[in-house]
Amino acid sequence: MGKTLRKSSSKGRSREQVKRILHDAFRHRFPHDTVDISDGYEDNVHVLVVSREFDAMSEKEKQDVMWGVIDSTPLNDREKGLISLVFPVSPAEIK
Amino acid sequence: MARADYQGVSEQRKAAFKRKRDAWALHKQGSLHARGAMYLGGYAVECKLKAIAMEIHRCRTLAQLARKLGMEDSQIYTHGLEALARNLPLYPRLQRSSVWRDFSGFVNRWRPSWRYDPNDHRSAESEAFLQAVDRVYHWLDSNQ
Numbered sequence: 001m002g003k004t005l006r007k008s009s010s011k012g013r014s015r016e017q018v019k020r021i022l023h024d025a026f027r028h029r030f031p032h033d034t035v036d037i038s039d040g041y042e043d044n045v046h047v048l049v050v051s052r053e054f055d056a057m058s059e060k061e062k063q064d065v066m067w068g069v070i071d072s073t074p075l076n077d078r079e080k081g082l083i084s085l086v087f088p089v090s091p092a093e094i095k
Numbered sequence: 096m097a098r099a100d101y102q103g104v105s106e107q108r109k110a111a112f113k114r115k116r117d118a119w120a121l122h123k124q125g126s127l128h129a130r131g132a133m134y135l136g137g138y139a140v141e142c143k144l145k146a147i148a149m150e151i152h153r154c155r156t157l158a159q160l161a162r163k164l165g166m167e168d169s170q171i172y173t174h175g176l177e178a179l180a181r182n183l184p185l186y187p188r189l190q191r192s193s194v195w196r197d198f199s200g201f202v203n204r205w206r207p208s209w210r211y212d213p214n215d216h217r218s219a220e221s222e223a224f225l226q227a228v229d230r231v232y233h234w235l236d237s238n239q
Contacts, residue, residue, distance in 0.1 A: 063196065084203055
């Protein structure tokens with residue numbers, strides 16, 4: 001089931017195209033930080049960014065930044081619905 | 096008591112309600128308990144999803160549900176809430192709902208391993224997480 005679903009996310013873009021669009025948008029916004037666009041459960045997509053920019057931000061502010069990037073892409077609502085994990089991480093949280 | 100004692104639909108429903116209430120009570124104790132509060136909040140959603148899944152798939156126990164969904168333990172514990180939600184008929188509506196960003200931005204970050212996390216976390220972090228849990232939980236209640 002998962003393999004079939006991975007072929008395309010909608011009538012429009014393929015899932016790989018969705019991942020590429022996300023990668024390019026986050027790489028543009030965070031040129032020197034860790035940007036990881038990976039596979040989630042079945043055809044879902046996970047977005048992880050590790051950046052010092054998040055150090056002083058609240059959890060809501062971090063999410064606003066992440067979704068701001070996603071909303072700046074041409075992805076439609078159905079394609080955004082594939083993004084099942086939006087994970088902004090500050091290095092301070094890891095250390 | 097054995098884990099099997101709590102595998103039924105009503106047990107999972109009750110556990111969901113109680114663990115969410117516990118989570119907020121722990122959160123109000125301050126930042127020393129933030130991770131514990133977050134763990135219980137996520138666990139409440141897990142119980143809620145399992146209860147809904149059992150009802151929808153007409154299973155009396157979690158063991159029956161796992162067999163019916165063809166899920167293995169490793170799937171459940173690796174992707175947890177995502178896998179449970181994904182296997183519900185309501186999932187497409189959840190993806191388009193007003194709480195999708197709460198789910199993907201907060202709730203789906205939950206991991207069972209948080210119960211082993213010895214680090215202190217900020218109260219603001221648990222507050223944001225539990226608010227997202229509340230919104231997703233209430234959406235599930237209203238849309239199952």
